[in-house]
Amino acid sequence: MCGIIGYTGTANAIPKMMKGLSVLEYRGYDSVGIAAERDSQIQIVKCKGRIGALEEKLRDHPIEDCHCAIGHTRWATHGGPSDKNAHPHRIGAVTLVHNGIIENYKDLRSSLAAKGVNFLSETDTEVAAALINDCFFHLSDPVASIREAIEMMKGAFAFGILFEGYPGEVFAVRRGSPLILAHGSDGYYLASDMTALLPFTKEYYALKENQIVRLSSGGAKIILSDGSKVTPEWKITTMTPESAQKGGYSHFMLKEIHEQREAAVKSVSPRIDKNGLPDFSSDGIDKDFWKKIKAIQIVACGSAMHAGLVGQRMLEDLAKVPTTVHIASEFRYHPPMLPEGSLVVVISQSGETADTLAALRYAKENGVPTLAVVNAVETTIAREADRRIYTFAGPEIAVATTKGYCTQATVLWLIAAAIAHTTGKLDDARARNITQSLLKDVPAAIEKMLKLENQYHKIARNLINHEHVFYIGRGIDYALSMEAALKLKEISYIHCEAYAAGELKHGTISLIEPGTPVIAICTEKELFEKTESNIREVRSRGAQVTLICREDLAIPADSADEIVSLPTDSDEATVFAAILAIQYIAYETALLLGCDIDRPRNLAKSVTVE
Numbered sequence: 001m002c003g004i005i006g007y008t009g010t011a012n013a014i015p016k017m018m019k020g021l022s023v024l025e026y027r028g029y030d031s032v033g034i035a036a037e038r039d040s041q042i043q044i045v046k047c048k049g050r051i052g053a054l055e056e057k058l059r060d061h062p063i064e065d066c067h068c069a070i071g072h073t074r075w076a077t078h079g080g081p082s083d084k085n086a087h088p089h090r091i092g093a094v095t096l097v098h099n100g101i102i103e104n105y106k107d108l109r110s111s112l113a114a115k116g117v118n119f120l121s122e123t124d125t126e127v128a129a130a131l132i133n134d135c136f137f138h139l140s141d142p143v144a145s146i147r148e149a150i151e152m153m154k155g156a157f158a159f160g161i162l163f164e165g166y167p168g169e170v171f172a173v174r175r176g177s178p179l180i181l182a183h184g185s186d187g188y189y190l191a192s193d194m195t196a197l198l199p200f201t202k203e204y205y206a207l208k209e210n211q212i213v214r215l216s217s218g219g220a221k222i223i224l225s226d227g228s229k230v231t232p233e234w235k236i237t238t239m240t241p242e243s244a245q246k247g248g249y250s251h252f253m254l255k256e257i258h259e260q261r262e263a264a265v266k267s268v269s270p271r272i273d274k275n276g277l278p279d280f281s282s283d284g285i286d287k288d289f290w291k292k293i294k295a296i297q298i299v300a301c302g303s304a305m306h307a308g309l310v311g312q313r314m315l316e317d318l319a320k321v322p323t324t325v326h327i328a329s330e331f332r333y334h335p336p337m338l339p340e341g342s343l344v345v346v347i348s349q350s351g352e353t354a355d356t357l358a359a360l361r362y363a364k365e366n367g368v369p370t371l372a373v374v375n376a377v378e379t380t381i382a383r384e385a386d387r388r389i390y391t392f393a394g395p396e397i398a399v400a401t402t403k404g405y406c407t408q409a410t411v412l413w414l415i416a417a418a419i420a421h422t423t424g425k426l427d428d429a430r431a432r433n434i435t436q437s438l439l440k441d442v443p444a445a446i447e448k449m450l451k452l453e454n455q456y457h458k459i460a461r462n463l464i465n466h467e468h469v470f471y472i473g474r475g476i477d478y479a480l481s482m483e484a485a486l487k488l489k490e491i492s493y494i495h496c497e498a499y500a501a502g503e504l505k506h507g508t509i510s511l512i513e514p515g516t517p518v519i520a521i522c523t524e525k526e527l528f529e530k531t532e533s534n535i536r537e538v539r540s541r542g543a544q545v546t547l548i549c550r551e552d553l554a555i556p557a558d559s560a561d562e563i564v565s566l567p568t569d570s571d572e573a574t575v576f577a578a579i580l581a582i583q584y585i586a587y588e589t590a591l592l593l594g595c596d597i598d599r600p601r602n603l604a605k606s607v608t609v610e
């Protein structure tokens, strides 16, 4: 969490900082600040609040044109959101911004305090500034002091640093947290994420672990751990500035909900061969790889973990591979048996989630092959996994994931089909049915569901009057319910629980009162009868029921107060149509409640702390 940015060059740095920070706000948005160097003087302006608060503060404390600056938008970890805890932090000759957590900051702080450092904030970041400054005091060299200081730090960090006496230069280093360098016609940049730099340039380099970088208007030098210097090998991103803008939609979330038609196709089309069969050779994965898999452990957080539950169902049903889904933060404390033939699949939209990364590293340390299903390219998880399959969803800005989750599910579905086909569990015709359905029926179903906006609005109008909502479903619909409940909770702040429909009667049904909203999902024909019994159980206790179900079911008129019909062109189409409905219902609910949809309170999109 937290977003950092830096620039040095020939243009005015301040508008660049403001523009980049406004894009980075999705990473955290409880305080914001910049430090600018002009005529060898470093000026810091920072405050609690969002970019608008900083703009206001800059009106009272203007920074004159300057060509070298760093900036930060914060998601509080050590010390609450406040002016004094906002970054940048300055100690002595060092001014820095930080994304990550210094785990041993307490010990470092005590020893630095014993040397006389007077800390003004509660942050671990100020301790990092003090430590680098302490090293600089006796080494008098920025790169050497950064190197010495990071040797003493435990945890994750990406720093952007200004040193007094080094005008026009920005230094940076990363370990665990992401950092991108970029080269534009008017100078050099750094940022936590390339999307923040798209307004300025497309040429980038993803800094590697422990690499230190020194940027000036004349160039970028990477200093390796042996002290040797290399020039970055710039790459060109395929992302466009428009992809990180709202494009006429009122929210990024709405835009991203709509983008799912296209994203679903992009995620699967490169993996379908000319005969219409699954083929991951463009990802460097051949049939032999799939054949060797005897068991799969899926590890992820939040919605990515929910996508894993959809994948688990397909991997077991289609490919007959025993699959377990783990919450990444729990994986190491109760590590599963990882026998010969195991594959650990980590799923992550951002490619930077600390818990998922830790689980990936655990698997690697234990010699288990790893595969990452990841959206953001060249991120730590993508780089460290033995193999990676990109979901190609494009930049996702809204904190609540939609297209990220959708494409994780499409890719996992296709992986299941690939394993099933390679191991003879699916013949060509059935495998082709699945690929064609993912390629054609799914986007068509999404398109159809996008037109039901008025119905989602009507459902939302009812939900906003309640404090508690339940989603229920069986089989894959239980997995969808979990995602639906998370979506509603995270953006509307309405308490929502997902229950396996058959499990309600073992306790939770006691919470059903007259009027309690219960949303039942039914994408599986064979399960409808049983789910319908559960619906009757809650209806007879006064629940208001919304049914999101297949359009080909004969639904008794008194089964539900509202029915959202799902297209049934194929199983895949029905499931992804339901996904669209649950996302849109959450969106409409949050909209009616006036919530900050793209930036829900207390959350951040990229969670780089464990």
Ligand code: G6P
Pocket (backbone or CB within 6 Å): 301, 302, 303, 304, 305, 347, 348, 349, 350, 351, 352, 353, 356, 399, 400, 401, 603, 604, 605, 606, 607
């Ligand atoms: C955060 C986001 C969730 C996301 C989870 C995992 O909590 O708010 O929407 O599902 O992280 O993120 P990842 O980037 O690993 O998919």
